[in-house]
Amino acid sequence: MYAALRSIGAYVPPKILTNKDLEQMVDTSDEWITKRTGIKTRHICEDESTSDMGTKAALKAIERSGIPKDAIDMIVCATISPDYFCMPSTACMIAKKLDLSHVPAFDISAACTGFIYALATAKAFIESKMARNVLIIGAERLSAIVDYSDRTTCILFGDGAGAAIVSATEDKQEAIVDVHIEADGKYYDYLITPGCGTNKPCDEETLKRRECFIHMKGNETFKVAVKTLTSDVRDILEKNGIGTEDIAYFVPHQANYRILSAVASALKLKEEQVVVTVDKYGNTSSASIPMAINDLYEAGKLSKGDLLLLDAFGGGFTWGSALVPFAPL
Ligand code: UT7
Numbered sequence: 001m002y003a004a005l006r007s008i009g010a011y012v013p014p015k016i017l018t019n020k021d022l023e024q025m026v027d028t029s030d031e032w033i034t035k036r037t038g039i040k041t042r043h044i045c046e047d048e049s050t051s052d053m054g055t056k057a058a059l060k061a062i063e064r065s066g067i068p069k070d071a072i073d074m075i076v077c078a079t080i081s082p083d084y085f086c087m088p089s090t091a092c093m094i095a096k097k098l099d100l101s102h103v104p105a106f107d108i109s110a111a112c113t114g115f116i117y118a119l120a121t122a123k124a125f126i127e128s129k130m131a132r133n134v135l136i137i138g139a140e141r142l143s144a145i146v147d148y149s150d151r152t153t154c155i156l157f158g159d160g161a162g163a164a165i166v167s168a169t170e171d172k173q174e175a176i177v178d179v180h181i182e183a184d185g186k187y188y189d190y191l192i193t194p195g196c197g198t199n200k201p202c203d204e205e206t207l208k209r210r211e212c213f214i215h216m217k218g219n220e221t222f223k224v225a226v227k228t229l230t231s232d233v234r235d236i237l238e239k240n241g242i243g244t245e246d247i248a249y250f251v252p253h254q255a256n257y258r259i260l261s262a263v264a265s266a267l268k269l270k271e272e273q274v275v276v277t278v279d280k281y282g283n284t285s286s287a288s289i290p291m292a293i294n295d296l297y298e299a300g301k302l303s304k305g306d307l308l309l310l311d312a313f314g315g316g317f318t319w320g321s322a323l324v325p326f327a328p329l
Helices: 019-023 030-037 050-065 090-097 111-127 204-208 218-239 257-266 285-298
Strands: 002-011 016-018 041-043 074-078 105-108 133-141 159-169 178-183 249-252 307-314 318-325
Touching (some): 002 285, 002 318, 016 019, 050 090, 074 090, 111 307, 111 318, 159 285, 178 218, 218 307, 249 257, 285 307
Antiparallel strands (some): 307 318
């Protein structure tokens, strides 16, 4: 049994936060943000939760898959901005909103690599015949965990959700070729919400130090990300005997235009192969890859059989890559 990517869907909240808006909030400039990150706008939730957005993305993915909702036998949601601290999982909230009961549902915490971890999980469950139709979601309301008085992070992040249906197939042509995931916890404090977990429970002091928000060693993270992603992507191509000319689209996690373009140029990918959405959406962590694939789909650029090369890097550190043909029914 193999696993195939059947469909994609995404949702972004309507409110847009521009670089000009951020100029009014912190000491920054449109010029600095554009030059250092490539970001111009990001979408921000007003009254929607992570699971609200995940559900909307999921409904699109389900409808486009041609697979009946009731045939879904597992829900996996990657997020670092869950509706509730600890429990219930955002996947359970999405299951409730989709009216899908008696289906296993759980979250994955792998930061910006979350969607690739969810893809690896779906593939493993399908290949081991423990599931047939898995709904995977990357959904983030990062604006709820971003400190809008910290100019080094608040300019980067946005909200949104993406979802996909991964299904069993016996046709090897349709199969996900490979997924690679990895982590190195020695970098745990490079990208971290230091307070309000059980390590430093929420109290006045943690709140005063704004430790419930994202803190990042940006420049150090940048360097490790470029180096790690370049070798990770080279490895997955080499291992599977696939050349860059076989790739229809390179869909990297959208953290920073400078990171994704450095990796793309190291691999000598052509401009038209590289999917860029960071300018519109900023960094939406686990949602960025499915949102980018959805942009391709809605632009009518994604055809059956197109081979996608995915890569991501995030807090933990975690990273991963995948070779995935688009395989609608
Ligand atoms: O998605 C998960 C993985 N995340 C990433 O991979 C993100 C990785 N990091 C980055 O994308 C970049 O490091 C940033 C965009 C966060 C920062 O860019 P940078 O080129 O690494 O800048 P920097 O941190 O070295 O800061 C350069 C200068 C500093 O000023 P001084 O010390 O040179 O006087 C900062 O204080 O830019 C200053 N700065 C800003 N200036 C205007 C930092 N943030 C801002 C800002 N506006 N928003």
